[in-house]
Amino acid sequence: xxxxxxxxxxxxxxxxxxxxxxxxxxxxxxxxxxxxxxxxxxxxxxxxxxxxxxxxxxxxxxxxxxxxxxxxxxxxxxxxxxxxxxxxxxxxxxxxxxxxxxxxxxxxxxxxxxxxxxxxxxxxxxxxxxxxxxxxxxxxxxxxxxxxxxxxxxxxxxxxxxxxxxxxxxxxxxxxxxxxxxxxxxxxxxxxxxxxxxxxxxxxxxxxxxxxxxxxxxx
Amino acid sequence: xxxxxxxxxxxxxxxxxxxxxxxxxxxxxxxxxxxxxxxxxxxxxxxxxxxxxxxxxxxxxxxxxxxxxxxxxxxxxxxxxxxxxxxxxxxxxxxxxxxxxxxxxxxxxxxxxxxxxxxxxxxxxxxxxxxxxxxxxxxxxxxxxxxxxxxxxxxxxxxxxxxxxxxxxxxxxxxxxxxxxxxxxxxxxxxxxxxxxxxxxxxxxxxxxxxxxxxxxxxxxxxxxx
Numbered sequence: 001x002x003x004x005x006x007x008x009x010x011x012x013x014x015x016x017x018x019x020x021x022x023x024x025x026x027x028x029x030x031x032x033x034x035x036x037x038x039x040x041x042x043x044x045x046x047x048x049x050x051x052x053x054x055x056x057x058x059x060x061x062x063x064x065x066x067x068x069x070x071x072x073x074x075x076x077x078x079x080x081x082x083x084x085x086x087x088x089x090x091x092x093x094x095x096x097x098x099x100x101x102x103x104x105x106x107x108x109x110x111x112x113x114x115x116x117x118x119x120x121x122x123x124x125x126x127x128x129x130x131x132x133x134x135x136x137x138x139x140x141x142x143x144x145x146x147x148x149x150x151x152x153x154x155x156x157x158x159x160x161x162x163x164x165x166x167x168x169x170x171x172x173x174x175x176x177x178x179x180x181x182x183x184x185x186x187x188x189x190x191x192x193x194x195x196x197x198x199x200x201x202x203x204x205x206x207x208x209x210x211x212x213x214x215x216x217x218x219x
Numbered sequence: 220x221x222x223x224x225x226x227x228x229x230x231x232x233x234x235x236x237x238x239x240x241x242x243x244x245x246x247x248x249x250x251x252x253x254x255x256x257x258x259x260x261x262x263x264x265x266x267x268x269x270x271x272x273x274x275x276x277x278x279x280x281x282x283x284x285x286x287x288x289x290x291x292x293x294x295x296x297x298x299x300x301x302x303x304x305x306x307x308x309x310x311x312x313x314x315x316x317x318x319x320x321x322x323x324x325x326x327x328x329x330x331x332x333x334x335x336x337x338x339x340x341x342x343x344x345x346x347x348x349x350x351x352x353x354x355x356x357x358x359x360x361x362x363x364x365x366x367x368x369x370x371x372x373x374x375x376x377x378x379x380x381x382x383x384x385x386x387x388x389x390x391x392x393x394x395x396x397x398x399x400x401x402x403x404x405x406x407x408x409x410x411x412x413x414x415x416x417x418x419x420x421x422x423x424x425x426x427x428x429x430x431x432x433x434x435x436x437x438x439x440x441x442x443x444x445x
Contacts, residue, residue: 065441120392127388131379141375144442145389148368151434152393159396159423163403 005202012199015192019045027185039097041185045193046089047115053083053197054122054150061146064139073139074208075201076146077129080122082200086193087119110161117156121149135212226311230319231326237296238327244292248331252285256339274345275405279361279398281335286328286365287390291383293324294373303374307443314439317370325366332358350408353417357408360424361401364431365394371435374443400424 023041030037060076063069094112095105106112125145132138178186238244259277263270297303297320306316336358340347347354369390376385404420407413 065438117392117395124385124389124392128375128379128385131381131385133380137378140442140444141378144371144375144438147438148371148393148431148434151430152396155396155423155427155430159399162419162423163399 005199005206008195008199008202012192012195015195019189019192022185022188027182028179030182033101036097036100039093041189042193043090043093043097044186045189046086046093048190049193049197050083050087050090050115050118052194053079053086053201054118054153056201057083057122057125057146058150061143064143065147068136068139070135070139070212071209073142074205074212076142078201078204078208080125080146081204082197084119084122084126086197087115087122090115091119108160108164110157110164113160114153114157118153121145121152125149135215223312223315226315227319227322230306230316231323234293234320234323235326238323243296244289244327245330247292248285248289248327249334251288252281252331252335253338255281255284256335256342260342270343271345271409272406274339274343275409276402277343278336278339278405279402281339282328282332282362283365283391283394283398285331285335286362286369287387289327289331290324290366290369290373291377291386293320293327294370294377295383298377312440313443314436317374317435317439317443318367320374321367321370324370325363328362328366329359332362345409346411347409349411350414353414353421354405354408356421357401357404357417357424360421360428361397364397364424364428367428367435368394368431371439396423396427400427 019041023038027038027041029035056079057076060072060079063072064076094115098107099105125142128145129138129142132141256277259280262273262277294303297306307313309316336347339345369386372389372393373383373386376383376389379385400420400423404417404424407417407420
């Protein structure tokens with residue numbers, strides 16, 4: 001286990017360095033937006049990790065409810081925490097890019113708004129875990145929220161998209177045709193971030209398992 | 220199956236009897252809902268033209284906030300004296316107990332709305348008669364979705380250390396589709412716009428209600444084990 005963890009760590013560190021090279025040097029500078037567009041590679045990668053992390057929480061929540069194995073609860077918790085971190089990164093890097101590109105820090109665009117609501121749901125998830133004392137109840141309650149929260153996300157997204165089509169957005173989403181080199185840089189960044197996620201998840205799950213052991217010994 | 224609905228019915232009956240005696244939940248919801256309506260009226264100048272654009276939103280804010288108050292009160296009544304734990308020990312389907320609680324909360328909110336809406340119409344002078352039937356459907360669908368998820372999260376939050384503080388934090392982000400659809404649909408009805416525009420919102424409310432009724436039905440027995 002330790003060996004695997006070490007090799008994943010190494011891969012993640014190397015991956016991030018390569019990703020930095022690709023995002024800052026390899027990828028061509030965007031013609032209209034200039035250097036600020038380079039935030040896009042880490043922004044999209046973080047968004048991908050956030051959604052993926054919450055998906056892992058969703059799956060582990062279902063498993064916890066079915067078989068009561070608290071190890072999956074540790075995974076669900078760890079993944080949700082990491083997801084919130086990356087979701088925060090998305091919400092911070094987004095406005096930094098949006099200000100020069102759109103002229104505003106924030107618009108109530110479906111993707112932005114859904115990400116913000118997602119953030120709130122999982123902040124609630126983490127808070128709930130801190131406020132329930134019994135291990136067993138904590139796992140079950142959190143699992144309920146992990147499942148309902150994730151199922152809710154597409155409905156939230158749909159409702160907000162309809163809302164915005166009623167009030168059309170002045171600022172059209174750019175994007176469309178990405179330069180092939182940009183696409184390469186994006187893929188490299190996504191892979192590097194996924195490695196980083198796996199390495200963080202393993203560490204956090206390990207802490208959770210140790211914590212449970214200590215609590216058992218204490219009692 | 221019959222037994223399941225009987226359990227649901229008896230829970231509702233119990234809650235209604237209790238509420239008829241104490242009137243704690245509905246009264247506190249009612250006064251709070253009225254207060255929200257009054258306080259929100261300071262947003263605009265008296266008689267401002269855009270008043271009708273905001274009316275549906277204000278009505279729903281008052282329903283949501285007073286609903287949270289009522290849900291907490293109703294669930295704290297169950298916690299005091301260990302009533303909820305006793306109920307869950309009963310040899311019946313646990314989700315039946317949940318839906319009994321959920322539907323009685325739904326009923327309380329409907330009673331509150333029946334009283335609050337005429338007052339709201341008087342205060343804000345909104346043309347509620349424009350599409351009364353559709354407005355009622357929106358209120359029913361929206362309130363049901365709110366009550367059913369609210370009941371689940373109120374059970375969860377009263378069992379946490381911070382008690383009722385957790386309910387709005389857990390519930391509000393989840394019910395954003397309900398709030399948004401209900402307000403948008405009501406806006407269309409109150410302003411007398413093309414009704415067909417509102418059908419997608421009503422559909423969304425219906426889908427939301429069905430999806431989460433099923434999800435809770437499936438997971439509730441696993442989540443709450445006493």
